[in-house]
Amino acid sequence: MNMKRAYKYRLYPSAEQKTLLAQSFGCARFVYNNTLRFRTDAYYNDGESITHSKAEKRLVSLKKEFPFLKDVSSVILQQCLRDQQEAFKNFWAGRAKYPNFKKKTARQSIRLTKAAFSMKDRQLFIAKSKEPLVIKWSRALPSEPSSITISKDKAGRYFVSMLCEFESKPMPISKKTVGIDLGLKDLFITSDGEKSGNPKHFKRYERKLAHLQRELAKKKKGSNNRAKARLKVARLHGKIADCRMDATHKASRRLINENQVICVEDLAVKNMVKNPKLAKHIADANWGEFVRQLRYKAEWADRTVSVIDRFFPSSKRCPSCGYVHESMPLSIREWECPECKTHWDRDIAAAINIKTVGLAGLACGATGTGMAA
Numbered sequence: 001m002n003m004k005r006a007y008k009y010r011l012y013p014s015a016e017q018k019t020l021l022a023q024s025f026g027c028a029r030f031v032y033n034n035t036l037r038f039r040t041d042a043y044y045n046d047g048e049s050i051t052h053s054k055a056e057k058r059l060v061s062l063k064k065e066f067p068f069l070k071d072v073s074s075v076i077l078q079q080c081l082r083d084q085q086e087a088f089k090n091f092w093a094g095r096a097k098y099p100n101f102k103k104k105t106a107r108q109s110i111r112l113t114k115a116a117f118s119m120k121d122r123q124l125f126i127a128k129s130k131e132p133l134v135i136k137w138s139r140a141l142p143s144e145p146s147s148i149t150i151s152k153d154k155a156g157r158y159f160v161s162m163l164c165e166f167e168s169k170p171m172p173i174s175k176k177t178v179g180i181d182l183g184l185k186d187l188f189i190t191s192d193g194e195k196s197g198n199p200k201h202f203k204r205y206e207r208k209l210a211h212l213q214r215e216l217a218k219k220k221k222g223s224n225n226r227a228k229a230r231l232k233v234a235r236l237h238g239k240i241a242d243c244r245m246d247a248t249h250k251a252s253r254r255l256i257n258e259n260q261v262i263c264v265e266d267l268a269v270k271n272m273v274k275n276p277k278l279a280k281h282i283a284d285a286n287w288g289e290f291v292r293q294l295r296y297k298a299e300w301a302d303r304t305v306s307v308i309d310r311f312f313p314s315s316k317r318c319p320s321c322g323y324v325h326e327s328m329p330l331s332i333r334e335w336e337c338p339e340c341k342t343h344w345d346r347d348i349a350a351a352i353n354i355k356t357v358g359l360a361g362l363a364c365g366a367t368g369t370g371m372a373a
Helices: 016-047 052-065 069-070 072-093 201-218 226-260 279-285 288-302 346-363
Strands: 001-012 107-114 117-119 123-126 145-154 160-165 178-181 188-190 262-264 304-308 332-337 341-347
Touching: 001 072, 016 052, 016 069, 016 072, 016 107, 016 145, 052 072, 072 107, 072 262, 145 262, 145 341, 178 346, 188 346, 201 226, 201 279, 226 288, 262 288, 262 346, 279 288, 288 304, 304 346, 341 346
Parallel strands: 178 262, 262 304
Antiparallel strands: 001 160, 107 145, 117 123, 145 160, 178 188, 332 341
């Protein structure tokens, strides 16, 4: 089965290329923000909804009014308008909030289609640049990329992401099925009784981060020393995020490799992080990204992810007899069923219940519960 996949690599541009990329980031950000303001004012003042075609036609007049926009590839500006249109589609569909204005201090990115880049002998050339970009190739590309996205994070690191077609190969069928309960002390607990542990990357660097943030707060706004201090904070945040993502990829890949069916609970992470006492720990656990990776990796490997309803009382239900407790605070980690007198670890019992319900849903042919095959 042919599918599309993004391959991300570290990028090391020259001084001249950094200048070109800075111009490109700035022009894309300017067009995005200018168009967003135009669309917002048109809606609130005149009740007019600006279409994508009208926004693209307006780009011609913007180039005449602001000649510096001609210094970068026109593809970059067209693609940023397409990104904005996609953001509005997500907003209208209720999947996202109203599009925000892009900030100079946030992550910067531009997308190029084949009209604005070329590849020859593993050398990537972009429009307006005569020299190839220096890329650290960590793995080979399966095909020629249809589009590329060049980005710069807050820590000043450059990356290039290439969208390629690849042929997914189903993994050998496994007889194992598993249910997993997501947690904080352990990132996940399986129905087999395995507890993954939690490296707690944020807690590991929390004191150092607090120190750097205090140093940043003392610097004068607009000074070079403040910019240097901000960069130190951004680099540490980047290190924490990289460690967390690496652990999430390894855990999700191992579960996909070992099991034919993975049953998991559908958690409302966005609502759960509103808890002031647990928000930091929930964000560090990376639950949402973990489930997302399980879904797409299962699709690549011809595995199945069964997602059960979030309101199912997995932690309060006895896996042996089905008795359900009326309430069970988080402080209770082990309990004994009053009906069958079976002793249970709260998390393992939840994982077993999740597996039972997930497999039952598959047996009944339920396909609308977030399953990916």
